Amino acid sequence: MANYNTIRGLRIKYLSADPSNPEDGQVWYNAGTGNLRVDGILAPGSFSSGGNLNTGRYGIGSAGTFTAGLAIGGDLFGSNPGSRGSNSTEEYNGTAWTGGGNLGTSGSWRAGAGTQTAASGTAGNNYSSYISSSENYNGSSWTSSTSAPYAAEASDSTGSQTASIWGGGGSSGGATSPEYPPKFFYGDGEGWTAITDSNNANRYGSTMTGTQTAALLMNGAPGPIAKTESWDGSSWSNLNDMNYPVGNGGGNRVGTSTSAVSAGGNTGQPTTTFATSLWNGTSWSIDATMASPHVACATGGTQSQYYIAGSPGSPAPIRAATEEYTGSTVITKNISTS
Amino acid sequence: MELFMYGTATNTGKGFFTHQDRQDFYLASHPGNVWVIGKNEKGALWLAAKNGVSKTHAEAQAIVDAEVTAAQEAWDALSEEEQRMLSRPGPITLPYA
Numbered sequence: 001m002a003n004y005n006t007i008r009g010l011r012i013k014y015l016s017a018d019p020s021n022p023e024d025g026q027v028w029y030n031a032g033t034g035n036l037r038v039d040g041i042l043a044p045g046s047f048s049s050g051g052n053l054n055t056g057r058y059g060i061g062s063a064g065t066f067t068a069g070l071a072i073g074g075d076l077f078g079s080n081p082g083s084r085g086s087n088s089t090e091e092y093n094g095t096a097w098t099g100g101g102n103l104g105t106s107g108s109w110r111a112g113a114g115t116q117t118a119a120s121g122t123a124g125n126n127y128s129s130y131i132s133s134s135e136n137y138n139g140s141s142w143t144s145s146t147s148a149p150y151a152a153e154a155s156d157s158t159g160s161q162t163a164s165i166w167g168g169g170g171s172s173g174g175a176t177s178p179e180y181p182p183k184f185f186y187g188d189g190e191g192w193t194a195i196t197d198s199n200n201a202n203r204y205g206s207t208m209t210g211t212q213t214a215a216l217l218m219n220g221a222p223g224p225i226a227k228t229e230s231w232d233g234s235s236w237s238n239l240n241d242m243n244y245p246v247g248n249g250g251g252n253r254v255g256t257s258t259s260a261v262s263a264g265g266n267t268g269q270p271t272t273t274f275a276t277s278l279w280n281g282t283s284w285s286i287d288a289t290m291a292s293p294h295v296a297c298a299t300g301g302t303q304s305q306y307y308i309a310g311s312p313g314s315p316a317p318i319r320a321a322t323e324e325y326t327g328s329t330v331i332t333k334n335i336s337t338s
Numbered sequence: 339m340e341l342f343m344y345g346t347a348t349n350t351g352k353g354f355f356t357h358q359d360r361q362d363f364y365l366a367s368h369p370g371n372v373w374v375i376g377k378n379e380k381g382a383l384w385l386a387a388k389n390g391v392s393k394t395h396a397e398a399q400a401i402v403d404a405e406v407t408a409a410q411e412a413w414d415a416l417s418e419e420e421q422r423m424l425s426r427p428g429p430i431t432l433p434y435a
Binding site for chain 1: 359368
């Protein structure tokens with residue numbers, strides 16, 4: 001029988017502490033702790049709890065990054081009947097949420113873009129009607145900007161405050177017929193310019209990430225649908241579908257058009273999912289499971305580290321919980337029989 | 339062999355559950371601060387460390403059912419316009435094995 005030295009060309013060393021730069025597959029005995037140790041074990045990605053939102057809600061607009069995130073407005077259903085639209089903005093630092101400047105117009109389902117200190121919140125719902133009003137954030141306060149081309153809730157946006165792409169969502173029909181239009185526009189923080197329609201409609205509560213000219217648009221409702229498509233600055237291209245249809249999922253402003261995430265959402269009505277998926281630029285793969293089924297939530301970060309915050313719950317009451325994802329990492333582990 | 343245990347615990351935010359916890363045992367939250375936990379030593383220690391209260395499957399399911407009923411009644415009281423924004427909460431069946 002081959003022994004470890006033959007297989008790895010290494011002997012199991014008796015050390016007083018872990019080596020500083022162990023090789024993958026290296027095994028040693030740590031006399032200090034009394035453990036047999038091995039390096040190079042791949043630990044899968046997983047979620048841990050993050051700081052709770054100060055105001056639990058869903059239908060939240062997203063902007064920023066993992067350590068400088070922004071949750072924009074939202075729906076207070078369940079905790080505040082009759083006054084559902086929130087004007088609350090909260091800022092995440094990777095540990096805790098703190099209050100930011102309040103939106104000028106309360107509402108939910110705003111499409112967010114940009115950074116924590118230069119964000120936009122476009123269109124939404126103020127519970128009298130769908131709204132087109134848009135606002136820009138400077139890190140402390142919101143100011144009104146040119147309204148979106150049509151009133152819509154759960155529309156989609158990505159990019160920066162001064163170079164965004166926006167569209168989709170649910171409208172009241174009529175001039176923007178169909179009710180779930182495939183229309184998209186460039187925004188520069190001051191106005192809007194129409195671009196080519198996306199290939200697929202039903203982009204209500206879709207997930208969008210990337211930049212104005214390298215964007216990824218995925219899933220959506222009604223349906224829900226599993227359609228994935230990219231925008232390269234001149235045209236839309238259909239890509240491989242997700243492994244399951246979903247709407248109102250998280251993943252907005254997470255990663256890039258070639259390294260994206262879809263997390264949670266509605267896989268039917270009212271069915272929600274704990275599942276997450278990763279996009280590698282070509283195809284989707286199922287990834288870690290969340291501890292709760294976040295829907296229409298705030299997200300931000302990269303494919304290997306992102307947060308997901310808020311949810312209507314499963315069902316209400318609304319939730320303030322945040323989960324933080326860390327992608328797969330190579331670790332050192334004890335070798336044990338238990 | 340039973341795969342799950344049940345309890346109630348309030349999510350206090352950062353650190354309430356860790357990446358290591360998620361790799362050590364199954365963990366899923368449900369309405370009413372109900373948690374379904376993989377039934378092993380580490381899962382049991384986690385619930386105790388979080389000042390959780392252990393429940394039977396029937397007790398945990400009853401808490402979830404009450405939350406669902408309350409949420410459905412709240413939804414039913416909404417205007418038609420408001421109901422369009424969120425589907426009526428549906429039943430949740432906790433895993434049992």
